[in-house]
Amino acid sequence: MCGVFGVWGHPEAANIAYLGLHALQHRGQESAGIAAADGGRITSHRAMGLVQAAFSEKDLAGLPGTAAIGHVRYSTAGGSHLRNAQPFAVDTAAGSIAIGHNGNLTNHEKLRAELEQQGSIYQTGSDTETILHLFARSRGESVEARIIEALTRVEGAYSLVLLTPRELFAVRDPRGFRPLCIGKMRGQGEDRWLVASEPTSFDLLGATFVRDVEPGELVRIDDTGLHSSMLPMRSPRKTCLFEYVYFARPDSVLDEASVYEVRKALGRTLAQEHPLPASFLAQGSAAGVVIPVPDSGVPAAIGFAEASGLPFEMGLIRSHYVGRTFIEPQESIRHFGVRLKLHPNRAVLEGKHVIVVDDSIVRGTTSRKIVKMIREAGAKSVHVRISSPPVEWPCYYGINTPTRGELIAASHSEEEISRYLEADGLGYLSRQGLVDGVAHATRGKLAKAPDTRFCDACFSGDYPVPFEGESSLPDSSRRNLRVVAG
Amino acid sequence: MCGVFGVWGHPEAANIAYLGLHALQHRGQESAGIAAADGGRITSHRAMGLVQAAFSEKDLAGLPGTAAIGHVRYSTAGGSHLRNAQPFAVDTAAGSIAIGHNGNLTNHEKLRAELEQQGSIYQTGSDTETILHLFARSRGESVEARIIEALTRVEGAYSLVLLTPRELFAVRDPRGFRPLCIGKMRGQGEDRWLVASEPTSFDLLGATFVRDVEPGELVRIDDTGLHSSMLPMRSPRKTCLFEYVYFARPDSVLDEASVYEVRKALGRTLAQEHPLPASFLAQGSAAGVVIPVPDSGVPAAIGFAEASGLPFEMGLIRSHYVGRTFIEPQESIRHFGVRLKLHPNRAVLEGKHVIVVDDSIVRGTTSRKIVKMIREAGAKSVHVRISSPPVEWPCYYGINTPTRGELIAASHSEEEISRYLEADGLGYLSRQGLVDGVAHATRGKLAKAPDTRFCDACFSGDYPVPFEGESSLPDSSRRNLRVVAG
């Protein structure tokens, strides 16, 4: 997954982008980059690691101008290389341009082969480079026309920010898979615009939320203000449900639904769909406790506790100090994994029937360790509740799910998964429950069951856009070339 | 503040210490160090920064042996130098010895002058070095006798770990200001012992909690097992209340009281001591919401919500990505401070009467920003509740409180502080409420009001041990010498 950010009309644009990326850090921790434009030229800086580590004061000072775009990238399982860090910045016959992309193109493989046949050279393994090659080959008379021509060729998921020396663009694909929104900062006289994957930086920057970028909308910002147009392609809206379940920050509002409220609603529905076992209830509510897997499971657990009448407690304590690499003793029988991050709170767990609420199960290995940890801390029984349906299919639209073979729910029943987790019970949310939860959090703006409005491919296998070629998978490394650094 | 750790009898002692320090990271983020003994010699490594950054695999491999001690140190406001990082390791006539110290000596200044007069040279600004000089000058016949002789000279707070090529010592000062406990690991045949400031690593390491080190107890561990003796000095027990309020990790049990349960009890009592305003209640419980300042305020807020009947919600979202240094735009009117770490969750706050629960107020500046942030997110009113009494006095026993002049409660009434915070109301917990909360969490092991059992100097000004000389303050930099690095 990735996050994109843009700012226009601010005298310290690169610094604003830096802060904006910080507030999108949860969307990608592998690399960070900023490109800035000063009306004449584009400068950029990209580096591996978190935003704070990737930029020094000197780095930011080397990015002059009043407009900037930024990008954070998620750490995928396989190799991660600086050459794939964004924004990409290139020179073309239409001038210099930089791009940041959240999403994944499904026909990238085919386009790449075609473009290479025509003499394009690829320097990255990224689908995003294809957009730049299409742009460079376009005969459009304006930069905007070239962007539109390029986008008519690509399929899949893209929330984009693009920067030229004199314009900032923000585009969301016609289905609107990934979020993108617009904010406005208080300036002196002139307008200062922000675009961002999520509105998480707006409070920090003293900006106000203006509106979401619509699916299929192209926003152009220049010295004459903000201009909107729609891409010529049309498709039904298919916004991603997993953003609400797990990916977005809880204080975000995406397409008018509060992520926190969605998650609480999912927790409430989950409690209704999976009533507590009779044996459990017989002992009175004091015998049980609802605990989240922090931090992502917290809102759903609060909703679950509310609906079930059981107390909400922090039965797992999350460490703030877990970085990437951890050295383990050689003789250690088990690998520490989640134990370095989550610590059982015996005072809450001992002697209790424990309902542990998490947002999803992917491979199942972490959940299994959590169940074990809770049981070892003295729980009488451990019941797992998941505030989303089983994840059975990989995502081709930008979320780094593993291959189907690694998804435990792709090949195991709930019964089998519960046994694998060594839990006393397991309950998943229904697909309808999930859709209703999102609708609920729009506070009446959505009808009750608009389930065609969302992409639920990871749960249902109903892919709104077919993917072409194995290499459209986000993890796959294409062809032969791999640049280790640089 | 600091944290200490020790391990005995483990083939990978340095790695175990590394993991142990990781689980004590909340007690000190400035520097980390480990000293290891292989029966013959002591090797050590110290570095600035978090445990994970301070040690590479090669660093750990360079620390052979089956016994080790470790130390993490808190970042004080002023300079922080590698030379002050612990453990200190030196050569003396009684052999090599390494020491790690949590606490603060109150008569250090006087002892240092006296020792220097006798020809001792100081290489650090730390009070801990004084213990080593006293040890080196002792005529005691055994290492243990020398340690005891040295400790009879010092006053104040010390939870110590000491390592020689053949012994591990753990000592807690007679008043027991700082915590210290013993754990046991499953080994093959022989005993594997752990000592730690808090038992937070025991689950991770597959160890079991054995008991607290008693105030005034000296524990010696060697090849013949664990031996206990009491220091000759006697004083009434004075364990620190602030460990429960803020410092310790919530999953810890200190001197038989669960920190999490203490905090929840404080929240409940706080709700009883400060009933909600009538205007507020008139609107029904749906009009109000209890939110914590995460993470430290979470348990008290849960307790408060329970006792008040108001819903508990996460109204402030904590970022996991805030490091030490953050670059701010030059024109930024306000400094970001807490805004980089805490984000208002508008979905929870908008249109609500908000009770925000925090553990303590020190200078008041952060609380003021939090109140403002909540109000800007649309709260109807903001009521601050603090799960401890006003902090009016600096700590001389190891906690890095600022000088009295900086403590807002030292010179302002609750009324005035509430006005400064721009809150609609402010309520502190009573001192009796605090002591009862700790007693409660021992689950009946303590009588109701043993308030003489604790040090509450930061709230009451009743200092169990006088401090001698201004330089006993943890922050003060002594004399002329300052080693910038090394």
Added chain:
Amino acid sequence: MCGVFGVWGHPEAANIAYLGLHALQHRGQESAGIAAADGGRITSHRAMGLVQAAFSEKDLAGLPGTAAIGHVRYSTAGGSHLRNAQPFAVDTAAGSIAIGHNGNLTNHEKLRAELEQQGSIYQTGSDTETILHLFARSRGESVEARIIEALTRVEGAYSLVLLTPRELFAVRDPRGFRPLCIGKMRGQGEDRWLVASEPTSFDLLGATFVRDVEPGELVRIDDTGLHSSMLPMRSPRKTCLFEYVYFARPDSVLDEASVYEVRKALGRTLAQEHPLPASFLAQGSAAGVVIPVPDSGVPAAIGFAEASGLPFEMGLIRSHYVGRTFIEPQESIRHFGVRLKLHPNRAVLEGKHVIVVDDSIVRGTTSRKIVKMIREAGAKSVHVRISSPPVEWPCYYGINTPTRGELIAASHSEEEISRYLEADGLGYLSRQGLVDGVAHATRGKLAKAPDTRFCDACFSGDYPVPFEGESSLPDSSRRNLRVVAG
């Protein structure tokens, strides 16, 4: 300036390239890079700095395969960015390819504009990228045919190494501006080939010098051995004289002339062309001393001493510890510059008439400081002798000379330069003397005065290839784009 290296058929190709680049380090200290091929794919690593700093053992381990190319790049005055470090590695319709280039294309600007019009996107500011775009657009049926087609379009100086998953190519432009040679290592059964800008690594690697790559020759090495063909373009040979004067390492033999012997011969001729002043000679040879500006002036000074009968001494001692950045006191009146690198040896200089021999004068500022330093050390008189003609014109073929305006000899007579240097005399070598010196060092293989055989543009202004556009200058930064890092 740059250096290129290639190795074929060695099980540790990347390590061999690393050693090969080390022995070419004098040709470029700004960045270093290696690309390796394992029959299937190409991996590469590039970094700023010296070879030893640019590669860790892990970096080399990440470059598997039995073939590799490498590149070192010179630090130009202006910015230097990782994106310009070579080898470049890209994917094209003809497969993956990596390239390393020593030289400079004179029609690069025009080609770039044309390629961008056709939709090519540029990611670097380098002329070398143009060769890859031409390659990618070629319709040639083999990789070799594509390379040849691309090269028929470019003009100027290029000694290239190119690597595909299954072939290594070495090419020298038809004029042979820059050197390139072939070596052979002892292998087990199969042939192990080396190509390098200079044969400096061959002794180190236990390899033997085979021959120079001929101007206009394309060498292809694959599993069937080494194959040679000639590019279709023909031009008279124009090898660079400045390589002999300054750039190449003295133990190199370039196009059959020993650099060391060339330089000694230049020194001898210089002594003959500029007899010592009568006043000087009157005092006997003991009154004078010949000293080099080390290290580049050493062989010429030895030759000069030999021919003049004056003693050769090390009157300037060179420091081995001068790196890039040096911190100077703020109040220092003069900048240290060369004084940090060269130290006057008073024992040699005091009371003597000093002949100081250097290879060339570019701006004159360093020579002026050297003269001053020698005089302050007590010399009676200081006579400067330069073992090349005045440098009056910038090089467009790969050497980083400054612009014409900065070349002191472009606008000043020898008389004026001598006055600027505050020397008691100045003598430059004649152009014929230079050409004869090179001819001499071929040990009879060249006739006496084949002066059309060499490029002497920097001395004469006779440019063998016109340069098109200001941007063909090596230093110029093109268009708008600048990638600060990455």
Added chain:
Amino acid sequence: MCGVFGVWGHPEAANIAYLGLHALQHRGQESAGIAAADGGRITSHRAMGLVQAAFSEKDLAGLPGTAAIGHVRYSTAGGSHLRNAQPFAVDTAAGSIAIGHNGNLTNHEKLRAELEQQGSIYQTGSDTETILHLFARSRGESVEARIIEALTRVEGAYSLVLLTPRELFAVRDPRGFRPLCIGKMRGQGEDRWLVASEPTSFDLLGATFVRDVEPGELVRIDDTGLHSSMLPMRSPRKTCLFEYVYFARPDSVLDEASVYEVRKALGRTLAQEHPLPASFLAQGSAAGVVIPVPDSGVPAAIGFAEASGLPFEMGLIRSHYVGRTFIEPQESIRHFGVRLKLHPNRAVLEGKHVIVVDDSIVRGTTSRKIVKMIREAGAKSVHVRISSPPVEWPCYYGINTPTRGELIAASHSEEEISRYLEADGLGYLSRQGLVDGVAHATRGKLAKAPDTRFCDACFSGDYPVPFEGESSLPDSSRRNLRVVAG
């Protein structure tokens, strides 16, 4: 080996020390440190590595004051730790003091045991710390009296700089093993003094050489000027011959003898003592060539060439780019060693009888590789000439020679060594020749054969001061303690 530096009365004292250390870098490359005094307190910074790498501008800015001392330390074979880097800075009853030491104390082991018995604690493995402990225990009424009292207890070699908040001291032991000299900078009104191991920085800093510090002299510099006194202990002068042979920089003048002139004289005498073989001479002088092992062998080779009538040539080219760590291919049969640093110049060597002149042979392994390299480059015969006598004994006075067992001349005759080197001949300089060479270079200030004036223990085994205990050896690591970093 080490180098020390001091500056007094300069507004940018730390920067001056930084430049001074740079010019002493050849005396120690392992670590560098500076301590500065601003009249009130002492600050210091020490780091591993070369001077340029060890100090950033910020580091220097953190060292305020008008007085400073500095130290560079040699990389010994064994471990090298920051804790052993100097200057050491400590607090004592007499105030803060910092020390930098070149030399080695021979009775350190005994003193350390005694001081530890009295309660001193050692934080380093260095003998220098002992001086500080003695200083701290002294009852002297002034800082100077305490220094003198401390020095009366120690034996061996010491050239010291010491800094207090208000005084700078420079001391040379009574025998004067290691050099130390005084310089003076141009200031504005007040005097600006320098002290340094060698006068190598004086030209760079625009300072003038004043005089050597005399053996047994203690120089005190404060606001009242420079004051000299003699230590109460008396011993005959025993200055180190090896400084002239190898260690000092050739442009230095030590105790009135120019190092360059000494070395040239040694070369001349060497030629006389070892006439060329008849077979060799029969072919005329054109058949032979004298080459140095650069850089240390250059002056002697010039002298040798002069006396023998053979031409001087650079037959070995030295690389400027060899750092500490070099990665070698795994399959490499031989380790590269000296081959990475020295390259044979075939044009000079091929077909010639080669006389290779080096300053000394320690283990013989490097010389053996050099002989082989010369022969492989086509030499007809290789004759080794060494401009010092055989090194048969380890140095206990500050030079890092290996143990006796590793010194090839300790157990092998010249005949045997020649065979081991696979040379066609080997000639060492006589001891008398060495002493005469030094005398010669004083330009008449010394009588012809004052051989009792020098320490030649490494050649003769006549140790002027006995060493007590194996641990007086510079390499030995003492006792148990080893601090890996910090």
